[in-house]
Amino acid sequence: MSETYMRREPLRIGFIGLGMMGLPMLENLASHDAFHILAFDTQNAPFDKLATHPAWGTTLTRATALDEFASVEMVITMLPNSVITNAVIAGDADRAGLAGVLAPDSIVIDMGSSNPGETQKLAELLASAGSTLVDAPVSGAVAKARSGTLTIMAGGPDAACERARPVLEKMGTNIIRTGKVASAHAMKALNNYVYAAGLLAASEALLIASRLDLDLTRFAEVLNASSGRNVATETKLNQFIIPGTFAGGFALRLQAKDIATAAALQSLTGIDAPQLNLCNSVWADAISALEPGADNTEIFRFLQQRNEATADS
Structure with missing residues (x-):
């Protein structure tokens, strides 16, 4: 029987990072009365929405500073990158991080797409303070965050991952144990590279098909019924591109970050991956050319604009 159901008292959880993914993940988690949740974000907008949540003011409340997490048993971070995650967990000269605030035997679950090397450092820091880090990045984007059907990878000690599982299961339907701490972040980065490679290939093929005046909807149908099928052809071409x-x-900027993280693993492993370098370069160029809020599917628009510019020169 899981710890959540054996407990007589609700599990005290902290949740830090209420962005596009974090907010719906928290909303799902807060729908279960087995948890008392303290939520933190530097922006007010997420709390305006949370004010209408049935749990607001009872089992879901707002924290205004990190030192309020001294009373929790588990903290989830869902932050954009390792720089921000490091600041929250390790702290700085002006402010103590979670490592200096949490009670012994606490668990920190980093659900963002962090750099595996930085994850390992944070795990060692937390261990020295008597806490444990579980890296648990997600796959599935906003739609699955809202429906609570994310795929969640989990790396870390077996005991900590099992303690975290009942919580993770309220946000995702597929929990995959990946091994030691930082393994989940490494696998997430590599997964997002493989997705990006498929999206890049599909976008390039779509551009060529367009120049040939082919029926693009029919072309997508051909891809999805044939060996060219991938996640991008199935869920991005007819739907968004x-x-x-x-x-x-x-x-797109978050995808570029994940690709860069995957590319950095080459030097760690001694593996030369030319296609990974190509994707890394293309997405870096796209960030410079497109607006800051561009969606990852706009890699097609970037390729289109670049080809039009070449044709005009």
């Missing part, structure tokens, strides 16, 4: 809405729900 061909109609030109470019609203896939995953920011």
Whole structure:
């Protein structure tokens, strides 16, 4: 029987980071009365929405500073990158981080897409303070965050991952144990590279098909019924790229960060991956050319603009 159901008292959880993914994840978690949740974000907008949540003011409340997390048993961070995650967990000269605030035997679950090397350092820091880090990045974008059907990878000690599982299961339907701490962040980065490679190939093929005046919807049908099928052809072409809405729900800048993280693993492993370097370069160029809030599906628009510029020169 899981710890959540054996407990007589609700599990005290902290949740830090209420962005596009974090907010719906928290909303799902707060729908279960087995938890008392203290939520933190530097922005007020997420709390304006949370004010209408049935749990608001009872089992879901707002924290205004990190030192309020001294009373929790588990903290979830859902932050954009390792720089911010490091600041929250390790702290700085002006402010203590979670490592200096949490009670012994606490668990920190980093659900962002952090750098595996930085994750390992944070795990060692928390261990020295008597706490444990579980890295648990997610796959599935905003739609699955809202429905609570994310795939969640979990790396870390077995005991900590088992303690975290009942919590993770309220946000995702597929929990995959990946091994030691930082293994989940490494696998997430590599997964997002493989997705990006498929999206890049599909976008390039779509551009060529367009120049040939082919029926793009029919071309997507061919891809999805044939060996060219991948996640991008199944969930991005007809849904967002061909109609030109470019609203896939995953920011291009975040995808570029994940690809860069995967690319950095080459030096760690001694593996040369030319296609990974190509994707890293293309997404870095796209960040410079597109607006800051661009969706990841707009990699197609970037390729289109670049080809039009070449044709005009």
